[in-house]
Amino acid sequence: MTETIDFADEQALGPLAANAFGDRYFFNLNRHAFTKLGATALFETKFGELLFREDELNVIVGTDSGLLLQYLRSKPLPKGTRYIFIEPDRVLQALRNHDLLGDADERIVCVGPEDWPRMLQKFKAAEYFYIDAVKSVNALCAQDDFIDEYAELSWHVAEVLAQLNWRYSAELGAEAFIARQIDNAADNRLPAKLLAKAFGGKTVAILAGGPSLDQALPWVIQHRQQCVVFAVSRISRQLLAAGIEPDFVFSVDPTDLSFDISKEMLNFSEKTVFVCSYHTVPTLVSQWSGTMLYLGARFPWQSDLNSKNLSSAGPTVTNTALNMAYEFGFSQIVLCGVDLCFTREGFTHAKGSDEQLAGPRFNLTSLQVETNGGYQAPTSCDFAQAIQSLGRQAQLLSRAGCRIVNVAEGAAKIEAVEYQPLASLQLDAEPADVAATLAARLAPAAASYQDLDKVEAELARARHQVKAIAKLAANAxxxxxAMYQSEGTVVRFKDKKSLDQIEKKFKREYRQFSRLVKKFGIRSFIKLAKPFDDEEWSAEEARQLGNVYYDAYAEGANKLLVLIDGAIDRAAARRQEQAEHPDFAVLLAQAEKDRSYGRVKLWRRRFDSGLLPAEVGAEFAEMERRYQDVLNDRNTKHMARAKSHSNLAAVKHRAGLLFKHRKLAELQDLLAALNKHEQQQAANCYRFLIEGYSAELQDSPEDALDAYQRVVDLGDALLEEALARIAAIGISHDDAQTASLALECLSQLNPVYLPLYAEMQRLQHDMVAAIDSYAAYIEQFPQDLLVQMKLAALYGECRIYDGADMMLDYILQQKPDYEAALALRRHLAAQKISG
Known part of the structure; x- marks a missing residue:
């Protein structure tokens, strides 16, 4: 039986199907997507204007059998927009073989997984990233992924593009970072340089959020008095649950998502020192009621208030904590929870984190790294880059005399970082007295940094400069x-001279703030370089070019003014906090505007509650209530994102990939992950499917059949996968009854299995049924010549020569010179004669 039925090859991409609208597509890629609607109507419904925006780079996984690519070619393409389609190699080859990709187009390409990074370079992806105009899109076939080849590809593409977007945004001078710097100007008072070399020769433990943190916490509790503890802010929830307060907590991220991850740090006592980058999200900075040290410059322009300071090392908060450990003078740095890879079950973070509570991550790519234990562990693109950056940083610090140790066997192996189990660590005989060091270093300096009047003056100076730039830009x-005639020539050269003078003012008189304004209008300025279109500027475009240039200046200036005005208001409110008789209305209004309800903790300490007006006391109480609501809210955007990575729908694709590549250990890890998922009942069908795959790889067909039968009994979305494996086992073990029953069910679910079922019926000598199955298939897929040839041969085998001749006539009408059909006709003619 195995010699006559090649199950995997027959299933493959399925036959070429055609619908009533003339669309041709591989049936197994798109199934019934184009049955009721033609491709054009369906694409317009599903994608709308998403793919037709000017000056964008679209990276599209899948082509829907070439139909999506052809659809784009049939439309007028938007100016400056490019398209990179990515197909799995065997799909790409099939599309080429059947000429479904159409003619080449300089703005649209279709490549395989190995070639798409090269196409990013060819299409100048950097310019698109600079204007935030790169997006990934999944074609319909990739969204459905009936062939289990698109899932990992789309996960990988999304990760790579996210990393590139982060990198190019950072290269731009990062508008978001500067915005946060201005927002935090009134609160960034004590520079971290005050603790430079304060802990010479001592040991520090850096606690991060990797899964190995769970094993390290008991050791931290036991040795809490023998080493200084640094913690990244995202693990605050776990530390509070364990009864651990770090000496220093670190945060650097400017995004609101960072607040969702880190907000529990606001529950630490005043003993903990907050070390943050100048651009840390303001909702953490403004609500911290203890001592805070900032890294970097206070203002994004030259200022006397920008004292020399320690700088934040990126790209991650762990890099920053490691750098501060060196700058503060520690000679031994112990890394706990710095894993940069996942557990074998797919957990990415320690217990208690949003990621762990959401469940194991199932949308993993095949990317793996070597661990300290010598085995391979899955990781992500961003973790892989962090491993490299941490390795480079560790090499520099090691050469400077620091010893860096990672205590986790399951952590990624990093150059210049030693692996040493916790039990063998040697700690300081005389541990550092953190409280005494802080008192000696920070107390004398604290008074001199209460300089809010100077901050307000500096912000006012900046506001004056930026307003002048905005006025010049509007004038220009x-x-x-008005300077151009309709044909594009200059009417008055006096106007051209005026513009030249304005440009000189930008570059000389307002040079410093002009550069800053440009950073806020950078995406508009980049468009002026016209990187996406090689055509010459028309006369009208020549006029528009100047308008875009000055509009970009105005846009940047206005964005900057809004931030500066907000910072001035914030500084004024902070001054009220220091006043003997504060204006509580100002304090409350600013806290409401900034969503910094936690400042009420600071007010409670500064103002005698007995002297507060009754209405103010009531508002304080309301603010405290809202503050607690924010801290207690677990339904955050970050939690939603974490749950999306643990979506059970991804299990089918991952399990299929692992089975195809015969990765038994990883399949068993995936099974262990499912056993820890919160939706155990929903996970059952996936569990049984993986048990079946594992049993097959261990040459236990009976166990595999039992597992697949459980999936069938549940009768849910994995029915086709289970029946397909049952059929394959039946075929490979000459169990005709099992194979036939499975194929009968499969052919009812998906007509692509009808030829296989027909072949099984033929082998069982049920020729009439086999002919009916072939005919039912051909009725749905009239262009499949191979199956038509099989039916013709079957007619001949049954000596039904009229049927064979009719089938061959039909084939030769479509392809008159089809040698296989001609040869079969000759053979059948000879058979009749010999008869």
């Missing part, structure tokens, strides 16, 4: 707009 825009 008017001059430029």
């Amino acid at each position: 825009r008017q001059i430029n707009d």
Whole structure:
């Protein structure tokens, strides 16, 4: 039986199907997607204008059998927009073989997984990233992924693009980072340099959020008095649950998502020192009521208030904590929870984190790294980059005399980082007295940094400069707009001279703030370079070019003014906090505007509650209530994102990939992960499917059949996968009854299995049924010549020569010179004669 049925090859991409609208597609890629609607109507419904925005780079996984690519070619493409389609290798080859990709187009390419990074370079992806105009899109076939080849590809593409977007955004001078710097100007008072070399020769433990943190916490509790503890802010929830307060807590991320991850740090006592980058999310900075040290410059322009300071090392908060450990003078740095890879079950973070509570991550790519224990562990693109950056940093610090140790066997192996189990660590005989060091270093300096009047003056100076730039830009825009005739020539050269003078002011008189304004209008300025279109500027475009240039200046200036005005208001509110008789209305209004309800903790300490007006006391109480609501809210955007990584729908694709590549250990890890998922009943069908795959790889067909039968009994979305494996086992073990029953069910679920079922019926000598099955298939897929040939041969085998001749006539009408059909006709003619 195994010689006559090649199950995997027959299933493959399925036959080429055609619908009533003339669309041709591989049936197994798109199934019934195009049955009721033609491709054009369906794409317009599903994608709308998403793919037709100007000056964008679209990276699209899948082509829907070439139909999505052809759809784009049939439309007028938007100016400056490019398209990179990515197909799995065997799909790409099939599309080429059947000429479904159409003619080449300089703005649209279709490549395999190995070639798409090269196409990013060819299409100047950097310019698109600079204007935040790169997006990944999944074609319909990739969204459904009936062939288990698109899932990992789309996960990988999304990860790579996210990393590239982060990198290019950072290269731009990062508008978001500067915005946060201005937001935090009134609160960034004590520079971290005050603790430079304060802990010479001592040991520090850096606690991060990797899964191995769970094993390290008992050791931290036991040796809490023997080493200084640094913690990244995202593990605050776990530390509080364990009864651990770190000496220093670190945060650097400017995004609101960072607040969701880290907000529990606000529950630490005043003993903990907050070390943050100048651009840390303001909702953490403004609500911290203890001592805070900032890294980097206070203002994003030259200022006397920008004292020399320690800088934040990126890209991650762990890099920053490691750098501060060196700058503060520690000679031994112990890394706990710095894993940068996942557990074998797919857990990415320690217990108690959003990621762990959401469940194991199932949308993993095949990317793996070597661990300290010598085995391979899954990781992500961003973790892989962090491993490299941490390795480079560790090499520099090691050469400077620091010893860096990672205590986790399951952590990624990093260059210049020693692996040493916790039990063999040697700690300081005389541990550091953190409280005494802080008192000696920070108390004398604290008074001199209460300089809010100077901060307000500095912000006012900046506001004056930026307003002048905005005024010049508006004036230049008017001059430029009136300067050209309709054909594009300059009417008055006096106006051109005025514009030259304005440009000189930008570059000389307002040079420093002009550069800053440009950073806020950078995406508009980049468009002026016209990286996406090689055509010459028309006369009208020449006029528009100048308008875009000055509009970019105005846009940047206005964005900057909003931030500066907000910072001035914030500084004024902070001054009220220091006043003997504060204006509580100002304090409350600013806290409401900034969503910094936690400042009420600081007010409670500064103002005698007995002297507060009754209405103010009531508002304080309301603010405290809202503050607790924020801290207690677990339904955050971050939790939603974490749950999306643990979506059970991804299990089918991952399990299929692992089975195809015969990765038994990883399949068993995936099974262990499912056993820890919160939706155990929903996970059952996936569990049984993986048990079946594992049994097959261990040459236990009976156990595999038992597992697959459990999936069938549940009768849910994995029914086709289970029946397909049952059929395959039946075929490979000459169990005709099992194979036939499975194929009968499969052919009812998916007509692509009808030829296989027909072949099984033929082998069982049920020729009439086999002919009916072939005919039912051909009725749905009239272009499949191979199956038509099989039916013709079957007619001949049954000596039904009229049927064979009719089938061959039909084939030769489509392809008159089809040698296989001609040869079969000759053979059948000879058979009749010999008869």
